Amino acid sequence: AQSVTQLGSHVSVSEGALVLLRCNYSSSVPPYLFWYVQYPNQGLQLLLKYTTGATLVKGINGFEAEFKKSETSFHLTKPSAHMSDAAEYFCAVSPGGSYIPTFGRGTSLIVHP
Amino acid sequence: NAGVTQTPKFQVLKTGQSMTLQCAQDMNHNSMYWYRQDPGMGLRLIYYSASEGTTDKGEVPNGYNVSRLNKREFSLRLESAAPSQTSVYFCASSRDRVFGQPQHFGDGTRLSIL
Numbered sequence: 001a002q003s004v005t006q007l008g009s010h011v012s013v014s015e016g017a018l019v020l021l022r023c024n025y026s027s028s029v030p031p032y033l034f035w036y037v038q039y040p041n042q043g044l045q046l047l048l049k050y051t052t053g054a055t056l057v058k059g060i061n062g063f064e065a066e067f068k069k070s071e072t073s074f075h076l077t078k079p080s081a082h083m084s085d086a087a088e089y090f091c092a093v094s095p096g097g098s099y100i101p102t103f104g105r106g107t108s109l110i111v112h113p
Numbered sequence: 114n115a116g117v118t119q120t121p122k123f124q125v126l127k128t129g130q131s132m133t134l135q136c137a138q139d140m141n142h143n144s145m146y147w148y149r150q151d152p153g154m155g156l157r158l159i160y161y162s163a164s165e166g167t168t169d170k171g172e173v174p175n176g177y178n179v180s181r182l183n184k185r186e187f188s189l190r191l192e193s194a195a196p197s198q199t200s201v202y203f204c205a206s207s208r209d210r211v212f213g214q215p216q217h218f219g220d221g222t223r224l225s226i227l
Binding site (some may be wrong): 009034036041042043044045046049090099100101103104105106 | 117144146153154155156158161171203205207214215216217218219220221
C-alpha cells in the first residue's frame with residue numbers, strides 16, 4: 001500500500017524567505033504526485049502535479065516541486081514567501097494502478113512579516 | 114463557475130440524529146468522493162463513486178451511507194450521528210478514472226455532534 005509522509009506539521013518562515021515543504025512517499029509502482037493548498041474555511045486547490053516526463057514541475061503562485069525517484073521525495077519549494085502563502089499544504093500520491101490518491105497529514109505554513 | 118457545491122456549510126446535531134450532506138458538481142465529472150478532515154489526520158476517504166450508478170467504500174466508511182443520485186449529485190448520510198463523527202466533510206470530483214487526474218473540492222461542511 002502507498003503512503004505519504006509530510007515532515008513537520010508546521011513550518012514557519014519570514015516573508016521573502018525560501019519556502020521548503022517536505023514530502024516523502026512509498027509506492028511499489030511509479031506514482032502520480034500532487035500538492036494541494038487549503039486556505040482557511042475553503043476546500044483544497046491543486047497547486048501542481050507530476051505524472052510523467054520532466055521531474056521539475058511548476059505550479060501556480062510561484063511554487064514548484066521536484067520528483068526524485070531515488071529519494072522517493074516530492075518536496076515543494078518557493079523562492080520567496082508572501083504573506084498570502086500562509087495556508088495548509090497537502091501532498092498526495094496515486095500509484096500507477098490507482099486513481100484514488102492517498103493524502104499526507106498536511107503542513108501548516110506560517111509566514112511572518 | 115460553481116465547481117463543487119456542498120450544503121449545508123455548517124450543522125450542529127445531537128447524538129442519534131440523522132442527516133444528509135449534499136454535494137453537486139457542474140463540471141460533468143464522472144468520479145466523486147467524500148472525505149473527512151480531522152486535525153492532524155489529513156483527509157480520509159469515506160466513500161467514492163467511480164461513475165454514475167456505482168459506489169465503493171473508502172478507508173473509513175463505518176457509520177455512513179452514500180447515494181450517487183445522478184452524474185451531478187453525490188450525497189452522504191449519517192443515520193445515527195455520534196460525537197466521533199464531528200469533523201469537516203469535503204466532497205470532491207474528478208473527470209474520470211484516468212490515472213493522475215486531479216480532484217476538485219467543495220468548501221466543506223463543518224459538522225458538530227453534541
